[in-house]
Amino acid sequence: MTNDPRLLAALPIMLSAMWALLTLLRIPKGFLSLAPAIVSQSAAAYLLGAYVHSNGTIRIDLSAIGMPAGAMLRIDGLSVLLLSATTLIVSACAFYSLGYFHLHRLQQTRTLAREKHFWPLLAILWGALSLLWMSHDFLTTYVALEALGLSAAAMMVLSDRPAATTAGLRYLFYMLLGSLCFLLGTGICYGVYAEINLELLARSARPGGAHFIAMSLMSAGLMLKAAIFPLHSWLPDAHSNAWTPVSAVHAALVVKGSFFVFAKLWVALSPEMEAAAHFIGWAGSAAIVWGGLMAFRKQHIKQIVAYSTISQLGYLLLFVPLSMDAGERSAQLAWQGVWLLFFSHAFAKAALFLAVDNLVSTVGRTDLEGLSGVDCYLPLSILSFGIASVSIIGLPVSGGFTAKWLLLHSALLSGQWQWVLVLTIGTLLGAAYIFRVFKYTLASGLRTDCNFNMPVSKEIVALSLALAAVLLGMFPGWPLALLGTGLDTVAP
């Protein structure tokens, strides 16, 4: 059974569908429903990883099951890494939400009215993410992106607060606009090259007017969906108002799903577009600086975390100019650096959101001043916040540090000194806004108004996600070996 790649590839998606059905019917509740899903998804990711490790990249032609010609799933080392990270982060957030809902039940808030919708939507989101990581043609990518965006938007409006509804609605409109732009771009590509498969497109791509228009439409749509500067305006409100597990999964994985497609497009379809690549690099630099500055100015702690996401997404864009007109070695370093940053940011950002929620739900306030003196009561959450911040800032030893090191190395090798400057400024700004939070939380003060019912599971989950980000920096060898070079991703 484990020798049929088609079955293995279908496994994560079928498991998600089954879990969605079960949670919809609410047959087992709570942990009993969650545990089998986590175990089976981990097993599926492991089996896929083992198959790819021994047999190399899997390619599955979807036209055999009635899809149009060219539709293809492709599972390589990167997909396996992404699938494993998704399993880890979604399971952690799902486990955390058990404690989250329990706490709100104790406080008797009205948050719980829509808890029953949370689980099926999470299951659909998980399945859409798995499909997206495996997709390698425009059709499957589009379907996966839409399923992802819709389920994410529905999860954002679960919260009862008016601000959350408004922010979720805005997100929905921007998401639809972004995917329609992407769709128009793919339509033009199909009209010009008569292909939807990225591997075949990479061979026939040639510079020209239509190609340029298609690339700019697709890039703009994906940048809007990934909240990349200057198309980021929906993100801070959406992330600071949604339920915490939702914003954690969204910042760690959903936003990155669009970036994943963006990165693949730029590796596969960018012949002779140096000027555009540098433009993308400068947009990324602007995101780093703007996100850092805004995070430094905000008082609302969840908004600080949200703006930090915008800043970190900017680093991911730097790989576009770095892999464009440089030597093979520096392109490979940039490719490895950007994916390492992708993973470490996913773990660290999820941990940051979860730890922040622990602090906020204990003191009952969201502004920085309200948090003063909280370290005496929640040392574990402050510790997770600190460990995750080490990776966000990029201090040694952490995934963020190793990734930035690789990017720096790549910038030096290719002689593009401007990105060295950008990386330095970004790191300093990151340190500034993180240490500003610590200035408040570590201030001494005796509090009497705290809520001490914090379930231990909430703190443990945040800590383990933060530790995962650090471990990624200590042992980057295995993921980097799986990543390969950027050119492998599209090579036929």
Added chain:
Amino acid sequence: MELLPDVLLAALITSGGICILLGRNLRIATGLFVLWCVFMSLGWMRLQVFWLGVAEAFIGAILTGLTLRSALGLASSMKGPDADDVLHNPPSRWQHLVIPLAGALVFVGLAAASGFYCQRLFSLSVCAVYAVAGIALGGCGFFAMACRTNLLQRVLAFNLFGRGVFLLIIVFACQGSLPVDAPAFMAASGLLVLCLASSLVVTLLGRYHGRAQMQASEGGTPP
């Protein structure tokens, strides 16, 4: 001369779309939308994508139509102060006119240029007729989506914008005489997504409506 039915249909689609977007009366606009989806489905059939026509009739005319009609009672309460709540902040003239107009013009320019680059778009053919309809729908839909404050009107606008884009991607495949199954598949899933998104917005409208009613009843009763 053999183009006459197509020209008529495309003109109907374009003008019908513009009427839907301009209409102040939501009851008429949603009714018109159902009728317009039937014309759209005829258009897909003229472009030789029969099953997409059937999907349009089912998803567009029936499902989306029903969803929108069910929201009519809720949407009337969206006029007035609640609209500001949805928009987050009251729009300035700048946001209201200039940005939507610029976006719509960019869309029209890009779509027309790509049609020009693709192949002989402006030679007279069935494709060219529908391409013009698609560009017009996309531009108007984008403009309305960006500048309308009423949520139901926005839903109508993004439905029209989406269908303009779907027309364009089918046309790009048709004029190169490529198999249309891949873009048709994308368009069909896009139709489904637009329908689901519309129903999500209608659900949220219900939530706003309930909140407004609660506030009204709280404010109305004497202390």
